[in-house]
Amino acid sequence: MTDGDACSACDALARARSGDAAAFTTLVRRHQRAVYSLALRMLSDRGKAEDLAQEVFIRLHGKLALVQSETHLLFWLRQVTSRLAIDRLRRETRYEQLPLPQDLPLAAESSSGDPLLQQQLRGLIAQLPAAARAVVLLRYQEDLDPSEIAQVLEMPVNTVKSHLKRSLERLRERLTGEAAVPAPRTDDAPL
Numbered sequence: 001m002t003d004g005d006a007c008s009a010c011d012a013l014a015r016a017r018s019g020d021a022a023a024f025t026t027l028v029r030r031h032q033r034a035v036y037s038l039a040l041r042m043l044s045d046r047g048k049a050e051d052l053a054q055e056v057f058i059r060l061h062g063k064l065a066l067v068q069s070e071t072h073l074l075f076w077l078r079q080v081t082s083r084l085a086i087d088r089l090r091r092e093t094r095y096e097q098l099p100l101p102q103d104l105p106l107a108a109e110s111s112s113g114d115p116l117l118q119q120q121l122r123g124l125i126a127q128l129p130a131a132a133r134a135v136v137l138l139r140y141q142e143d144l145d146p147s148e149i150a151q152v153l154e155m156p157v158n159t160v161k162s163h164l165k166r167s168l169e170r171l172r173e174r175l176t177g178e179a180a181v182p183a184p185r186t187d188d189a190p191l
Helices: 003-017 021-043 046-066 070-091 115-126 130-140 146-153 157-176
Strands: none
Touching: 003 021, 003 046, 021 046, 021 070, 021 130, 046 070, 070 130, 070 146, 115 130, 115 157, 130 146, 130 157, 146 157
16 A cells, blocks of 8 residues: 555545545455455355445444554454454354355456366365354465464464464365375374
């Protein structure tokens, strides 16, 4: 974001806080793709992702006075989107989750790479537990580091790292069809 864009964003945020509906619309338009993309990857359903994104922005409208800066706004949007998605996933039965459709165009998806592998990965990520899925998506879709993820999800950094490690192991295992081989023991103690 350039200095002009940052000033424009701050200006829109300040105007929206003072009740300017057009400025709030600008904020929504600026962030709707990111919110929807995270919701879609979490929920694996377009309709549910649209509903969740709408709920996020309705909540933002009510809490706008608490948002201090554009950076804080982005943090707040990721946090609320992740939490609402986790809550919805916990309320649903696991049997209702379906993998993303093959022809689904995603906002954050690049056109390079193996589309079959990407589809398989999306399906495997959709099978992760809600909190682990949120951690993986915030790390690799939103490019947040573990300390930022810990802040967004309000969990210890070590828990975030554990979720990442276990999730990546699980994804590798399912992609290759092999269980991870434990490291050889270095001591001579009996099992």
